[in-house]
Amino acid sequence: MTLAKIRPIENFSQVDKIEMSLQEYLRAENFQPGDALPKEMELAEAMGVSRTAIREALSRFRTLGIIESRKNRGMVIAKPDVLNNMERVLDPQLLDDETMNEIFEMRLVIEMGLGDVLFLRKHNANFSLLEKIVEKEERATTQLDIVECDIEFHSMLYKLSGNKTIMRFQKLLRPVFDHVYAKLSENAEAYTDNTLNDVTPVTHRDLLHTLKYGNPEQFRNQMYTHLFDYFKELNPALRAASS
Template sequence: MKANHLDRPAIAPLPAIDRARQVTEALASYVQRASLKAGDRLPAERELMTALAVGRSTIREAISHFQALGVIETRKGSGTYLLKPVSSATIHMPLSFDPVHLRDALLQTLEVRRGIEVEAGMVAARKRTAEDLVIIEAKLVEMERVQILKGAAGPEDLAFHLAVYDATHNPLFKQLLEQMREAFERFWTHPFDRLDFARRSFPFHRTLFNAIVAGHPEAARLETLKILEIVEEDIKDMSQ
C-alpha cells in the first residue's frame, strides 16, 4: 500500500542567505589572496560596497565582526587596517553546538555564560573609566525604555552586556562572545516564544551598573549572579 503523500514531512524552506557572513568570508579570502600583512590598509567602505554589491550596513556589520575578533582597526579619517593576518579557514571558528532541545542548549550555554559574565562584571568594576560609565548607562537607559514600552528587550539587553564587556578593556571577553554569538543570542530572541522570559531580571541590570559605578567587584559579581539565576529559573519553568 502506497503511503499518502499528505503523511510525508514537509520540505523545510532554505534559510535566508547571511549577507554579512558572506562579506566576512569574502574579505578574509581577499586578505589571504592579496597577502596582506599587519599594518596594511583594507579597501575603502564604498569600494567594498561596489565590489561586493551589498549595502553599507552589511559592510559595517562584517567590519564589526572583524573588530570584535581583534584582527582589524578603524582609524578615523584614515581607513581600516589589518592588525593580524586572517584567512577564510581561520576567521570562522564558532564555538557552537546543536542539541535537540532548546532547554538543553540554553542551560549548557548558561553554564559558560555565567563564568564569563560574572568575571566580566568584576573586571569592569575595577577597570571602568568615566567614558565607559557613560556608554553603559546609555545602553541601560535604552534597555529600560524598550522594556517599559514593549514589555521586553532583546538587542538592547545584549548591547548593555556588550558595553560591560568593553569596560573590562580586555578584548578576549568580546572575542569569546563573538565566537559563541549564535549560542548566546538565543537568550535575547525570546526563547519559548515568551516575551516575559527573564523579565524579572531587569531591575538587577540597574543594580549591576550601580556596582560597576561604585567600583565594587564583589557587588558586581552578586548582581550578575542574580540576573543569571532568574534566567536559569525561567529556562526550567518555561520549558516544562
C-alpha cells in the first residue's frame, strides 16, 4: 500500500471520470444547444471504455436535461430546465428540517423583494385579476376559503412580476412552505392571535391599493408588516424551541 495520504481521492468511479471527461470535452469544444454529440460507440472507443459506462455517464446528463436523445437521430445538447431538477428533489419527506426552514425563509425573502419588480412592470400589469381575488377573499366565510384566497393573492403577485422563473420557483417551494408553516403553527398556536398587539395588520386590499397608487417604499413596508407573522416564526429562539 503506497497511500500517500489517508485516502487519495481516487474514490471516483470510472463513470464519474467519464462524466467529468465528457463535461470538459463539451466545454472545450463549445457545444451549444442543438449541437449533435458523437455516437455512443465513437465516444466509447475514443475513451477506451465500454458502451455501458458511456451510456451511464450520458444517462446522467440526460437526467439533468443537458442532453436529449432519440432513437436514430443521435444525441443533441439541450437547453436544460434549471428548476426541473430541483423540483424532483424538493420532497418534504426527504429533506431535513434545517434546509426546509431555510427554504421557508427564502420564500419570504423573495416575497419581500418582489415588490420592486412589481412596480417596475406596473404599466402592463393587470390589476383586475388581483382585485377579483381580494373581493373574493372579503366575501369568504370559512377559514379554508380565506387561506385559499391568501395563496391565490400571493401567487398572483408572482405572476404579475412577469418573471416566469421566479413564478415557477414559488410554485415549487410551496409544498415545503406549507409543510414548514403547518409544523410551526401547531407548535405555536397562540401566535395567530396576538399579532395585533404591536402593529396594525396590512390586508391584501391595502397592498393592492399601494401597488396601484403608492410607491415602492410604501409597498415594501406594508409587505413586511403583512408577512410579519411569518418572520416572527423565524426568530432563532423560536426555531430552536420548535426543533
